[in-house]
Amino acid sequence: MTFFTATHMELLKIRKSKMIWITLAVFTMAPLMAGFFIFVLKNPELAESSGLIGDKAQIFGVADWPAYLSMLAQIIAVGGILVFGFVTSWVFGREYADRTIKDLLTLPSHRMVIILAKFLAVLFTNFLLSVYVILLGVAIGLVIQLPRLSYEVAMEGGFILLVTTILTLALSTLPAFLACYGRGYLAPIGFILFMVVLAQIIAAAGHGEYFPWAVPAIFSGIAGTGPALEIGSFLLVFLIGIVGLGATVSWWMYADQH
Amino acid sequence: MKPLIQLSHLSKHYKGFSAVEDVSLEIEKGEIYGFIGLNGSGKTTTIKMLLGMIRPSNGACYIQGQKIGLANYSLWAKVGSLVETPYAYSELTVKENLEIFRRLRRVSDPAAVQTVMDQLKLTKYADKKAGKLSLGNTQRLGIAKALLHKPEILILDEPSNGLDPTGIVEVRELFRYLAYELGVTIFMSSHLLGEVAKIATKIGVIHHGQLLQEIRTEQFKDLLNKRLVVDAKEKEKAMAALNHAGYQAIFNATGRIETITEHAVRHPDEISRYLVSEGFPPTHLAVEEEELESYFLRIITQ
Numbered sequence: 417m418t419f420f421t422a423t424h425m426e427l428l429k430i431r432k433s434k435m436i437w438i439t440l441a442v443f444t445m446a447p448l449m450a451g452f453f454i455f456v457l458k459n460p461e462l463a464e465s466s467g468l469i470g471d472k473a474q475i476f477g478v479a480d481w482p483a484y485l486s487m488l489a490q491i492i493a494v495g496g497i498l499v500f501g502f503v504t505s506w507v508f509g510r511e512y513a514d515r516t517i518k519d520l521l522t523l524p525s526h527r528m529v530i531i532l533a534k535f536l537a538v539l540f541t542n543f544l545l546s547v548y549v550i551l552l553g554v555a556i557g558l559v560i561q562l563p564r565l566s567y568e569v570a571m572e573g574g575f576i577l578l579v580t581t582i583l584t585l586a587l588s589t590l591p592a593f594l595a596c597y598g599r600g601y602l603a604p605i606g607f608i609l610f611m612v613v614l615a616q617i618i619a620a621a622g623h624g625e626y627f628p629w630a631v632p633a634i635f636s637g638i639a640g641t642g643p644a645l646e647i648g649s650f651l652l653v654f655l656i657g658i659v660g661l662g663a664t665v666s667w668w669m670y671a672d673q674h
Numbered sequence: 675m676k677p678l679i680q681l682s683h684l685s686k687h688y689k690g691f692s693a694v695e696d697v698s699l700e701i702e703k704g705e706i707y708g709f710i711g712l713n714g715s716g717k718t719t720t721i722k723m724l725l726g727m728i729r730p731s732n733g734a735c736y737i738q739g740q741k742i743g744l745a746n747y748s749l750w751a752k753v754g755s756l757v758e759t760p761y762a763y764s765e766l767t768v769k770e771n772l773e774i775f776r777r778l779r780r781v782s783d784p785a786a787v788q789t790v791m792d793q794l795k796l797t798k799y800a801d802k803k804a805g806k807l808s809l810g811n812t813q814r815l816g817i818a819k820a821l822l823h824k825p826e827i828l829i830l831d832e833p834s835n836g837l838d839p840t841g842i843v844e845v846r847e848l849f850r851y852l853a854y855e856l857g858v859t860i861f862m863s864s865h866l867l868g869e870v871a872k873i874a875t876k877i878g879v880i881h882h883g884q885l886l887q888e889i890r891t892e893q894f895k896d897l898l899n900k901r902l903v904v905d906a907k908e909k910e911k912a913m914a915a916l917n918h919a920g921y922q923a924i925f926n927a928t929g930r931i932e933t934i935t936e937h938a939v940r941h942p943d944e945i946s947r948y949l950v951s952e953g954f955p956p957t958h959l960a961v962e963e964e965e966l967e968s969y970f971l972r973i974i975t976q
Contacts, residue, residue, distance in 0.1 A: 418780075425774050432765050515761040519819060521727050523778050524751035527744065669744060673727040 422525070422533030423540075426507065430541050435506045440545065443499050446491040447549050451556035454484050458560060480564040481557065485573030488553040489580045489636035492546055496584035497612055497629060500542040504588040505604035507538050508664070509595030517673060527668050535592070535661065539585060546581040576636060583632040583653050589660025596667045599674075625649045628656045676739050678703045678827060678859045679724070683733035686719050686883075693719040695883040696733070701861055701876070706853045708874030709863040710970060716883035717863040718758060721831045724861070725755055737827065751779070754825035756833055760816020764805025768796055768815055771804050772822060779823045786822055793848065794818045809836035817845065821852075828852070830862040834869055846873050867970040881974040898964040899972075902938045902945060904931040905958035912954035919948060930958065 430436050456462050458479035477483050511517040520530050591604035598604065615630035619638075624630035631649045677700035686694040694716040701707045711717045722728040724735045726742045735742040737749050762771045772787045791797045794814040799807060804815060813836045820828060828849075834842050850873055852858040864870045870877060871891060879887045889897065903926065906912035913931045916923040916938075926932040938945050942959055949956050964972075 421777050421780075425778055428770075428774065429763060429766070432763075432770070434765065514764065515758070516763060518725075518727065518755075518757045519775065522725055522750045522753065522755050524748050524780075525778070526747055670729075672729060674722070 419529050419533055419536075422529055423536045426533050426537035427540065430503075430507065430537060433506070433510075436503070436541065439499055439503060440548070443495060443545055443549055444552065446495050447488065447553035447556055450484070450487045450491060450553060451560060454479050454487065454557070454562065455560050458562065479562060481562050481566075481569050482564060482573065484553070484557050484562055485569070485577065486637040488550060489573075489576045490633060490638045491553075492549060492577065492584060493580050493632035493636040493638065494612065495549075496542070496546065496581065496632070497587060497615075498608060499545060500538075500584055500588040501591045501608035502605065503541055503545070504538045504591045505595045505601045505608070507534055508592045509598070509601040509604060512596065512599035513601060521673055528665065531665055531668050535589070535664075538588065538592070542585055542588060543581065546577075546584075550577055580632050580636045583635060583650070586653050586657030587629060587632070587660075589657050589664065591660070593660050593663040593667060596664055596671075626652070628653045677701055677736075678705075678738060679707075679829075679861055680736040680739075681720070681724065681733070682736065684720065684723060684730050684735060685732040686716075686723060686728060687731040692883050694723070694730075697880070697883075697885045698733075699878055699885060699888065701859060703859050704853055704857045705876055706849065706860040706862065706874045708867075708870030708877040709861065709880060710865065710867050710870055710877055711863070711880035712865055712974065715880050717865075717880055718831055719883075720880070721755075721757060721829060721861075721863060724829060725753075725757065727757075751823065752826045753829060754820035754823065754827070755829045756816045756820045757831045759809075759832075759835060760813055760819070762804035762807075762812065762815050762819075765803060767801050767803055768807070768811075769800040771815060772818060775819050775822055781823050786824075790818045790822050793821065795844070810838055810841050813837055814841070814845075817848075826858060828858055828860045828862070830860065832864055833862055834864065834866070842869065849873055866967075868966045871966050879970065879973055887973055894966075895963075898966070898969050899934065900939045900961055900963050901932050901934045902942055903958070903960050903962050904933075904945065904949070904956050906931070906949065906954045906956050908954050912949055912952075912956070915949065915952040915954055916945070921945070 511520060521527070523530065591608055594604040594607050595601060611629040615624065615627055615633065618624055618627040619630040619634065624634045625645050626649070631645065631653050635645055679701040681697055681699050684694055684697045685692065697716075697720060699707070709717055709720070719728065723730050724742065726744070737753065740746050740749055742749070763774070766774070768791065769787060772790065776784070776787050788797070791800055794817055796811065796814055796818060799811055804812065807815065813833070817833060820830065833845060837845060849860055849862075853860050862870065867877070871894065875891055877889050877891065878885055904912065904916070909925075909931060913923045913925070916931065916933060921933045921935045921938050923931050923933045939961055942961055946956055946959055
């Protein structure tokens with residue numbers, strides 16, 4: 417089995433699952449909501465008449481492209497931890513929940529090929545989800561005709577979106593290990609939800625830069641300021657990514673597969 | 675000749691519990707080895723160790739002389755397996771499930787999927803999602819996955835599970851054909867001795883993780899208990915006459931006279947003559963053989 421074939425088969429399983437289409441539908445809601453809020457903010461008369469929604473929309477500051485792109489990055493930072501983690505949990509956990517792992521373990525290939533193919537398929541799928549959210553968000557922004565669109569704004573916004581996506585993707589390896597260790601989806605999904613809640617608390621306490629699950633959101637500007645993180649915060653995120661990858665590989669290679 | 679499959683002093687211990695204890699066995703090419711045991715006796719754990727899914731606490735498994743381990747993954751190209759109840763990707767069709775494994779196993783012939791579906795009578799379910807299959811057809815799909823790459827060795831855990839009587843016969847015939855015509859070596863576990871005895875060339879009985887007995891199928895006849903069952907109009911008197919002659923007769927559960935005395939079992943004609951001469955001619959006289967399941971239970975409770 418070549419690595420390419422294994423990755424292709426993993427992508428086929430993802431494409432044929434209900435999971436990916438439900439995830440896509442849920443993730444679609446996020447840019448639609450962001451577009452709605454920015455539309456309310458852009459139209460002060462609408463904000464006045466919409467009461468609570470108008471008040472909430474004020475949180476985003478001004479209705480222009482820099483604020484809107486930052487909002488999209490925040491969606492990826494927070495929503496991505498949940499959605500990317502969910503996709504990862506499914507790709508690894510379903511083999512245990514559906515008991516199909518036994519067929520994969522007796523393939524005439526090194527187990528590393530299967531694990532890395534799964535990770536590549538997850539990475540590719542999550543990256544596409546991120547690109548989809550960004551493109552949909554940008555399309556909504558263009559329809560609303562937000563002001564201050566320039567080459568510099570597009571480049572800066574694009575950079576923040578890209579880095580936020582990469583940081584969020586790096587955090588999705590640990591759920592893969594938990595899916596294998598817990599032999600299903602429940603353990604990783606519970607873990608992801610707990611980490612998202614914990615990230616809010618730790619970030620609110622002012623220590624978010626030390627907590628990997630809070631780093632993407634801080635970088636995306638959720639605290640209202642621009643990206644002002646030290647290199648250590650980024651390294652911490654990538655360290656978690658490497659630990660998750662290593663733990664998953666070790667589990668497949670050395671643990672008893674009941 | 676080197677055995678094709680070899681388990682050498684295989685043991686698996688968990689905290690305070692021994693799932694498999696010092697199991698050694700050898701299987702030659704073209705043999706069908708029936709691995710019999712009750713639920714929880716260690717059959718599946720042994721099979722998982724043989725397939726490299728579980729590491730043995732002691733001992734080792736060998737296929738074609740090569741030790742099972744992470745580095746010897748190329749061995750699995752020659753092995754087809756089915757462990758416990760088979761499962762498939764429920765959202766994919768039967769054909770898609772098989773196609774995935776054809777590609778993962780690098781079977782170059784695209785017709786292999788159709789061939790194996792025909793062999794297992796799955797063609798009419800080709801476009802049905804695996805999650806919608808009956809238990810029997812899911813089992814057929816599991817066996818189809820095991821056969822897809824035309825393996826030299828089949829390792830099957832309870833392959834008759836969930837199959838209806840017709841399916842059991844069809845699968846039995848298929849295994850016979852694979853072993854006797856194509857020389858495929860089959861190692862199959864079951865808790866049904868009667869079923870396995872119909873095709874196995876050799877049987878191993880495992881209980882509480884220990885291999886209690888290995889029997890060649892042709893030896894079975896000699897090992898099964900036999901009894902002579904007699905009926906007569908005057909049962910009490912007929913039994914008294916038999917006991918008087920030293921045959922240790924008793925009434926069995928059906929109310930007939932029964933003796934396990936070797937001479938009576940070997941010479942029922944003499945018993946008949948004797949009863950006639952005593953004035954109690956038999957209305958029924960038959961040598962009955964112990965049921966296989968009863969033999970199995972006797973072995974594991976000894």
